[in-house]
């Protein structure tokens with residue numbers, strides 16, 4: 001039997017900053033909102049935020065270290081870090097994270113694809129391995145979204161949160177548990193204003209003026225994002241399932257980007273994913289953008305509630321607009337110690 005070469009997930013790790021914020025805690029309790037609204041409209045009860053001075057890079061280092069430990073390796077050929085909140089406008093955060101992890105002069109770059117970032121970063125790692133450019137890749141999704149959230153905006157402050165998750169990809173074969181079997185990505189830049197940090201980039205003078213008005217926070221048109229998210233996550237999930245020839249009812253593990261429980265339920269219903277396959281933690285961690293999928297992955301690996309080799313579907317949608325889905329099998333990895 002000839003084995004098909006593939007990138008295989010062999011390690012996973014995650015990290016949440018220690019500051020736990022309940023719906024009833026400040027500064028959320030100062031807003032014109034309440035616990036009942038937040039729970040019923042988003043599914044969120046708690047989230048974690050960084051402390052002043054704690055950065056995306058700091059979270060990424062912690063998650064990356066745990067993923068390397070779980071894969072039982074100390075070196076990789078590439079670090080890909082997906083984030084919307086890099087430590088600096090320039091340089092990228094990935095090289096600093098690689099250095100903190102003692103990975104030497106390894107190739108390292110950031111991916112900017114908002115809440116779909118983890119699927120894009122996985123696709124990059126997968127492609128490097130398939131092209132023979134890397135044997136082992138550390139893929140991290142890390143965010144400190146609280147640093148770009150306006151605490152007085154009830155439409156975003158209750159939703160966005162901080163955290164990091166990471167996986168190790170290694171060259172292996174498609175028959176192994178943890179193999180990435182298909183990836184589908186897409187974008188629609190005409191929708192860029194749906195969720196945007198308008199100021200601070202190179203598009204000026206308008207955005208310089210916005211910067212002066214304090215437009216360095218993420219602004220979101222929530223209901224529009226909601227309907228685009230449902231439509232695109234459903235479409236791209238169907239596409240990736242078609243690529244691997246799976247009917248939706250054979251999916252044993254489904255992890256959608258943890259934006260809002262109502263979005264996740266709608267997508268899973270429309271795609272036809274069985275109830276027991278639906279995994280998530282938006283209730284406890286909120287919307288952590290590119291960290292959200294690996295945070296769930298790590299949590300479920302720790303719980304050991306999904307068996308190695310289970311048919312797994314990942315799907316995400318984010319600002320840009322961008323979207324992505326991955327079909328894979330559940331990895332056979334031990335929880336990081």
Ligand code: COA
Pocket residue numbers: 032033034037038041042115154155156158159195221222223224225226229259260263287317318319
């Ligand atoms: N507390 C109380 N009321 C709130 C509120 C809050 N935190 N946020 C909004 N509202 C109000 C609105 O002002 C609006 O009031 P109005 O009817 O008097 O105008 C009403 O509740 C409904 O607002 P709406 O924005 O339609 O609520 P929603 O049910 O769509 O929930 C989000 C808002 C942000 C939770 C939701 O739109 C969402 O999750 N959007 C998608 C996010 C997403 O896709 N992210 C993926 C990539 S980041």
